Amino acid sequence: RSHHYPFPMPDPGQWAKHFPACAGNMQSPININTETTIFSPQLRPIQLSGYSLPASQMLALKNNGHTVVLKLPESLAIAGGYAQQYRAVQLHLHWGSPSEPGSEHTVDHKRFAGELHVVHYNTKYENFKAAVTQPDGLAVLGVFLEVGPRENPYYQQILEHLHSIQGEDDEVFVPGFNIAGLLPDNLHLYFHYNGSLTTPPCHESVKWTVFNQTVMLSKEQMSKLVSSLQTDDNRLLMNNFRQDQSLHRRWVLASFE
Numbered sequence: 001r002s003h004h005y006p007f008p009m010p011d012p013g014q015w016a017k018h019f020p021a022c023a024g025n026m027q028s029p030i031n032i033n034t035e036t037t038i039f040s041p042q043l044r045p046i047q048l049s050g051y052s053l054p055a056s057q058m059l060a061l062k063n064n065g066h067t068v069v070l071k072l073p074e075s076l077a078i079a080g081g082y083a084q085q086y087r088a089v090q091l092h093l094h095w096g097s098p099s100e101p102g103s104e105h106t107v108d109h110k111r112f113a114g115e116l117h118v119v120h121y122n123t124k125y126e127n128f129k130a131a132v133t134q135p136d137g138l139a140v141l142g143v144f145l146e147v148g149p150r151e152n153p154y155y156q157q158i159l160e161h162l163h164s165i166q167g168e169d170d171e172v173f174v175p176g177f178n179i180a181g182l183l184p185d186n187l188h189l190y191f192h193y194n195g196s197l198t199t200p201p202c203h204e205s206v207k208w209t210v211f212n213q214t215v216m217l218s219k220e221q222m223s224k225l226v227s228s229l230q231t232d233d234n235r236l237l238m239n240n241f242r243q244d245q246s247l248h249r250r251w252v253l254a255s256f257e
């Protein structure tokens with residue numbers, strides 16, 4: 001088990017006992033109410049650099065008992081859309097069950113089948129551990145997953161390895177690929193707000209970008225995602241999303257009208 005978290009991870013209602021930030025007023029995820037988002041024309045398209053990795057570059061893919069995490073090299077960077085430079089740390093997924101959707105953010109209370117998070121840290125800090133507690137420390141790109149008619153070749157590069165990491169803390173190395181293929185084609189339609197990690201320690205250090213365009217996986221791919229991984233005592237790892245948190249005094253910006 002990871003040395004970070006009290007295990008078994010207490011249920012969300014108890015998180016604040018061990019991690020007071022989880023009871024803060026800038027928590028994530030949130031419901032995005034499109035009636036009250038603020039159109040902000042100054043929000044520039046998100047630009048990525050170094051996201052296309054050669055197959056010769058092997059990446060660690062781990063079942064950490066809460067999600068599947070792909071560790072990313074710092075050579076991947078956000079080059080536009082944020083005021084400061086952010087470099088990649090890892091990406092991971094949130095999902096539901098065979099019968100229920102499992103995205104973390106919702107839009108007008110619609111929950112999508114799943115959600116990808118690509119986590120980056122602000123390079124003005126030494127490393128991500130130093131950044132993770134700072135208000136401008138992290139930038140997470142969120143992408144909604146939906147079920148569509150065709151297999152998604154980019155997600156397949158992750159999903160085809162899930163059978164090798166069924167057990168908690170199992171890890172395998174996978175060949176690099178174009179990580180940008182996991183994101184929508186259109187990176188200039190997005191919501192933007194200040195929030196937090198959606199797991200303990202819930203630090204309020206995330207500048208969130210949630211893309212308006214979704215990505216499509218096949219039914220078989222989604223079913224593989226929700227039925228491959230196990231958590232403690234060999235239970236299926238499902239519904240690994242946090243309930244939506246109050247917005248309090250925050251506004252959600254939109255890069256489009």
Ligand SMILES: NS(=O)(=O)c1c(F)c(F)c(SCCc2ccc(C(=O)O)cc2)c(F)c1NC1CCCCCCC1
Nearest residue numbers: 001002005064066067089092117119132196197198199
């Ligand atoms: N949505 S999110 O970004 O808040 C998020 C989650 F919701 C997550 F659920 C997770 S996984 C749960 C936390 C965890 C557990 C074990 C290990 C380990 O064994 O290495 C590591 C982490 C998870 F890893 C992340 N992202 C991590 C948050 C924890 C550490 C900070 C920087 C990396 C991003």
Ligand SMILES: [Zn+2]
Nearest residue numbers: 092094117198
């Ligand atoms: Zn996440």
